[in-house]
Amino acid sequence: MTVVKPLPRTARAYIVCAALGAGACALPALLPPSPTPWATAGLLAALYALCELPARCRLLGRALGGSVPLGTGSFFPVLLAAALLLPPAAAALTALPGGLLARVGEPPVHWRRAWRAAATALAAWTAAHTAGALHAPAALDGPDFPRALLPALAAALVFCLILTALDGGIRATAEGLPLRTAWRGLLGRALAPHLVHGLAGLMMGVLWRSPYGPAAALLVLLPMYVSCWVFAQYHRERAAHQAxxxxxxxxxxxxxxxxxxxxxxxxxxxxxxxxxxxxxxxxxxxxxxxxxxxxxxxxxxxxxxxxxxxxxxxxxxxxxxxxxxxxxxxxxxxxxxxxxxxxxxxxxxxxxxxxxxxxxxxxxxxxxxxxxxxxxxxxxxxxxxxxxxxxxxxxxxxxxxxxxxxxxxxxxxxxxxxxxxxxxxxxxxxxxxxxxxxxxxxxxxxxxxxxxxxxxxxxxxxxxxxx
CATH class of the missing domain: 1.10.3210.10 (Hypothetical protein af1432)
Incomplete structure (x- = not known):
C-alpha cells in the first residue's frame, strides 16, 4: 500500500495563488472587446492539448513500448510559438488546456495538474509580453527574418526564468527547503533546452505566417517529438542502470x-x-x-x-x-x-x-x-x-x-x-x-x-x- 504524503498548506496556498494569477492573465482574452485571433489561439491550444494526450493514454503508451515522452517540456515550442503569434492573454489561455491534461506521475494528481497549468500559463504570458516589447510579430511578418531571432530567444529566456522561479517556489513550499537550495541547479539544467525550444517555436511562428500556413508549422513538431522520444529513452535506460x-x-x-x-x-x-x-x-x-x-x-x-x-x-x-x-x-x-x-x-x-x-x-x-x-x-x-x-x-x-x-x-x-x-x-x-x-x-x-x-x-x- 502506497502512503501519499499530504501536500503542505503553504504549497496549496502557493498553487492557488499561481492559479488565480494565471486566470487573471488569461481572462482578458475572454472579455469583449477582445483582440484575440481565435482561429490561431484555438488551433495552438488544441495542438498543445493533443500533444499531451498520448502520455496519458495507456493503450498508446503500450503500443509504443512505454516510450511516449512525458511532461509538458516536450511541447514547449507550441507555447513559445503562441507567445510570438498571440497577445499575452491569448498565449496564457493557450497553455491552460494542455497543462490540465498533462500526465502526472505522482499524487496529489489534481494539485499537480493545476500547478503545471498555472505555471506554464504564467510563463507563456510573460514570454508574450517580452516578445511584444521587442516587436516579434512585426519581425515575423517582415522580410528580414534574422530580426526575429532576438525576440524569440528573449521570450524563451524569460519563459525559462519564470518557470524555474515558480518551480523553485513550489519545491520550497512543498518540501520545506530554503529558497536558495530549492532553486539551486534548476536554471542551469533548463536554460539550454528552453533556448532550443525557443528556436523551434520561432520556426513554427515563421511557417505559420508564411503562405504555407499552419499545416507547415506542424512539421516542426515532428523532429522535436522524435528528439524528445530519444531523450526519454535515454533517461529510461539510465534509470534502469541506476536501479x-x-x-x-x-x-x-x-x-x-x-x-x-x-x-x-x-x-x-x-x-x-x-x-x-x-x-x-x-x-x-x-x-x-x-x-x-x-x-x-x-x-x-x-x-x-x-x-x-x-x-x-x-x-x-x-x-x-x-x-x-x-x-x-x-x-x-x-x-x-x-x-x-x-x-x-x-x-x-x-x-x-x-x-x-x-x-x-x-x-x-x-x-x-x-x-x-x-x-x-x-x-x-x-x-x-x-x-x-x-x-x-x-x-x-x-x-x-x-x-x-x-x-x-x-x-x-x-x-x-x-x-x-x-x-x-x-x-x-x-x-x-x-x-x-x-x-x-x-x-x-x-x-x-x-x-x-x-x-x-x-x-x-x-x-x-x-x-
Missing part, C-alpha cells in the same frame, strides 16, 4: 552490514579525485560506478568470513582476496559500466606490485582502479564502524601520503588532498545504531589489520583485506 547498481549495492550492504554506506562514499570520493584530475564528464559517471561497485564481489564471500569477529586464518584471507574477481565476474556483462569493470577487478593492486589479484604495478594498473584504491582506503580510515573509530581527515591523508608511491598512486593521493581542501568531507557512522558505544579497535591478528599500510590499518580484523 541495477542500487540493487547490487543494497545486496552487499545487507550481507556485510559493517560497511553500510561505504560504497556510496567511495563513489563520491572517487568523483572528487577524478574531477580534480580533469577527467571528462562522461568518465565521471564511470568512476562513480566503479567506486560504488568496488566491493560487489563480497556477495561471493561466505557471510561467516565477512562477519568473523576474530583474526582471519590464511585460508580465510585467500577467500577474501577473491572478492575482486568475483565482482568482475558479476559485472562484466553490464556493458554500460565500461572501464569501471576493470576498477572492480584491480582496486586492490598496489603500485609496487605487491597487491592482488594479479600483482600489477605502476601504470599497468588501470587509472580508474588507482582512483578507487585511494578513495576506498580514505573512506575506510575516516568512517566510524562498529569495530573501529574514525580517524581525522588530516590523519588519513597523512597516512595515504606516507604510502604514496608504494601502495597508492601519488597523483591520486594529491588530487584527493586538493579536492578535500576545496570541498571538505562529511563523515558518517556506517554500522552503529544511534546511541551505540563504539568499542576501541581490536588488536590485529595474523593477516589482519595494522600490518602494512593505511588500507590495512583501517580495515577490520574480521576481514584482513584493504577497505
Amino acid at each position: 541495477t547498481i542500487r540493487a547490487l549495492v543494497q545486496a552487499v550492504d545487507i550481507k556485510d552490514s559493517y560497511t553500510r554506506g561505504h560504497s556510496e562514499r567511495v563513489g563520491r570520493a572517487s568523483v572528487l579525485i577524478a574531477r580534480e584530475l580533469g577527467m571528462a564528464d562522461d568518465r565521471l559517471d564511470v568512476v562513480r560506478f566503479a567506486g560504488i561497485l568496488h566491493d560487489v564481489g563480497k556477495l561471493g564471500v561466505p557471510t561467516r568470513v565477512l562477519r568473523k569477529d576474530g583474526p582471519l586464518t590464511p585460508e580465510e584471507r585467500r577467500i577474501i582476496e577473491l572478492h575482486p574477481e568475483y565482482g568482475h565476474e558479476m559485472v562484466r556483462g553490464i556493458g554500460f559500466l565500461g572501464e569501471a569493470r576493470d576498477a572492480v577487478l584491480h582496486h586492490h593492486e598496489r603500485i609496487d606490485g605487491s597487491g592482488y589479484p594479479y600483482g600489477l604495478r605502476g601504470e599497468q594498473i588501470p587509472e580508474c582502479a588507482r582512483v578507487v584504491a585511494v578513495a576506498d582506503a580514505f573512506d575506510a580510515m575516516t568512517s566510524t564502524r562498529s569495530y573501529s573509530r574514525a580517524r581525522p581527515v588530516a590523519t588519513a591523508l597523512a597516512e595515504l601520503e606516507r604510502c604514496a608511491g608504494s601502495q597508492f598512486d601519488p597523483r591520486m593521493v594529491g588530487a584527493l588532498a586538493r579536492a578535500l581542501d576545496r570541498y571538505g568531507w562529511q563523515t558518517a557512522v556506517t554500522a552503529d545504531e544511534p546511541g551505540t558505544q563504539v568499542p576501541a579497535p581490536r588488536a590485529p591478528g595474523p593477516g589482519a589489520a595494522g600490518t602494512t599500510g593505511p588500507a590495512e590499518t583501517a580495515e577490520p580484523a574480521k576481514t584482513g583485506e584493504p577497505a
